[in-house]
Amino acid sequence: MKIFRIGCLFIPITIFYLSCTVPKAVQSTSIKPAPATFANQTDSTNSALIQWHQFFNDxxxxxxxxxxxxxxxxxxIALQNIEIAKSNVLIRKSALLPNINxxxxxxxxKVGRYTSQGAGDASTEITPGxxxxxxxxxxxxxxxxSWELDVWGKLHTAKKAALAQYLATVEGKNFVVTNLVAEVANTYYELLGLDNQLAIIKEAIQLQKNELEVLKVQKEAAVVTELAVKQFEAQVYNAESQAFEVQQNITVAENKLNFLLGRYPQSITRATANFMNQIPTLVNEGVPAQLLNNRPDIRQAALELKATQFELQVAKLEFYPSVNITAALGLQAFKPRYLTKLPASVLYNFxxxxxxPIINRNALKAAFSTANAVQIQAMYEYQKQILNGFVEVKNELSNINNLQQQFEFKTKEVNTLTQSxxxxxELFKYAKANYLEVLTVQRDAMAAKMELIAVKKEQLKAVTNLYKALGGGWQ
Incomplete structure (x- = not known):
């Protein structure tokens, strides 16, 4: 009885001592608040809420x-990550229940006769006589x-950590979808741009060949020299070389698009003819605070931060005593027919x-320190994703505005050079201009048309990138 009283006194003292010696968590840096707006606008409408099949009109x-x-x-792959995380939640949840076998x-x-058990068995009758x-x-x-009682909430906290990680993998899958939608769209626009550039080159080649035939006639008439003919021929060869380069780029873009579609290389159906007439979709950026709800990568980082906070709490609770209950109930006999002899054959224990933990506390401290560092790292990662989202939106807003200005001036340049x-x-026909002037203006016009197509392509891609930066595409 005295030993029992000493034990009852020793256990709470031990628990109090262990709880007082649990290491303290290092406080992480607080999250910097995002600016109220991206610019000077007050409209909170956000295009990220538009579903992708409504955002794209092609x-x-x-x-x-x-x-x-x-x-x-x-x-x-992302879907399988979700399944793995879901299984981990079930594992953590099952730890709360008794383990029954x-x-x-x-x-x-056969024991030795000259042992305490053997001597006792020798003087005992297993059945009368x-x-x-x-x-x-x-x-x-x-x-x-066997059942570990969740006295301190360690097992419940571990389950919460697994659930937060599961939700983070769901957001990870959504982020993959967002990136995929944007990458397919941008590759598609790249392909359309290359198609139109190839058409411009072929048109230029035909024009240059016509001019070359005129030059050859004029050379026969001694109006121009062989030098003029050779320079025009060289320009035709250069344009034909560019055509093959663009054709190779088209093949690469088609194969990339097929890869994104999860299929082997094949022809891509596309609306090439309407490329230059496409008007970029108007995108409303809303306010920065909406990024926290719209962008899957930010939501994923927030959930991963939450999971690490739970894991840190679990690491702290490892220092507290664990309480386990064990029990058994069954039948036992030296012959099978005696198993039904109740209650003599009944066995039970409780x-x-x-x-x-006492000796291995250094290992627990190391695990706690690791969990603390991981939690702080997750806090920085969350802050990084917020900053990155804000920067991406600002960059694409500026890009869209500058590309619009660039497109307007490049269009004027193309119109002017086409007239030139x-x-x-006409001037060359009447000997009012030399062949070098004709050569130069044709080369400049083709280059300007190629650049105009490139600007149009970048306009469409910038709109897609802004839609992605705002968190659109996964809905």
Missing amino acids: TCLVALIDTALKNNVDIG IGGGAGVE KEVPDNLTDFNFSLQT GTDVAA ITIAS
């Missing part, structure tokens, strides 16, 4: 994105259970264990 592009979402391998066994035992045999068989069938080609050709 039916060919919509069909390609739909195929990519069904077949893309990265999405398949059912089992049975059979065996034989029959001594305990030297080879004693044993048959048993029982239910066993016990409670309280264990607190006609003027130069």
Whole structure:
């Protein structure tokens, strides 16, 4: 009885001591608040809430994105990450429940006669009139259970950590979808731009060949020299070389698009003819605070931060004593027919264990320190994603505005140079301009048209990138 009283006094003292020696968590840096607006606007309308099949109005592009979402391998990988995280939640949840096993066994035992057990068996009758045999068989069938009581909430906290990580993987999949939608759209626009550049080159080649035939006639008439003919021929060869370069780029873009769609190389259906007439979609950026709800990568970082906070709490609770209950109930006899002799064959046991770490506390401290560092790292990662989202939106807003100005001036340049080609050709016919002027204006006009197509392509891609930066595309 005295020992029992000492034990009752020792246990709470030990718990109090251990709880007082738990290491303190290092406080992480607080998150910097985002600015109220991206610019001077007050409109909170956000285009990220528009679903992707409504945002893009090109039916060919919509069909390609739909195929990519069904077949893309990265999405398949992301879905399996979700399944892994879901299984981890079930594992953590099952730890809250008792572990119950059912089992049975059979065996034989022979102990030495000159031992305490052997001497006792020799003087004992296993049944009336029959001594305990030297080879004693044993048959048993029982239910066993063990259960760690969640006294401090450690197991519940671990389950919360697993659930937060599961939700983070769902957001990770959404981020993959956002990137995929944007990448398919941008590659599609790249392909359309290359198609139109190839058409411009072929048109220029035909024009240059016509001019070359005129020069050859004029050379026969001694109006121009062989030098003029050779320079025009060289320009034709240069344009034909550019055509093959662009054709190769088209092949690469098609293959990249097919890869995103999860299929082997094949022809891509696309609306090339309407490329230059496409008007970039008007995107409303809303306010920076909406990024926290719209962008999957920010939501994922927030959930991962939450998970690390729970894991840090679990690491702290590892320092507290654990309470385990064990029990068993079953039947046991030296012969199978005696298993039904109740209650003589009944076996049972029940016990409670309280264990607190003492020797291995350094390992627990190291695990706690690691969890603390991971939690601080997750805080910085969350802050990084918020900053990155704000910067991406600001960059694309500026890009869209500057590209619009660039497109307007580049259009004027193309119109002027196109008129100059006609003027130069007419002047050349009447010997009012030399062949070098014609050559130069044709070369400049083709280069300007190529650049205009590139600007149009970048305009469409900038709109897509802004839509992605705002968190659109995964809905």
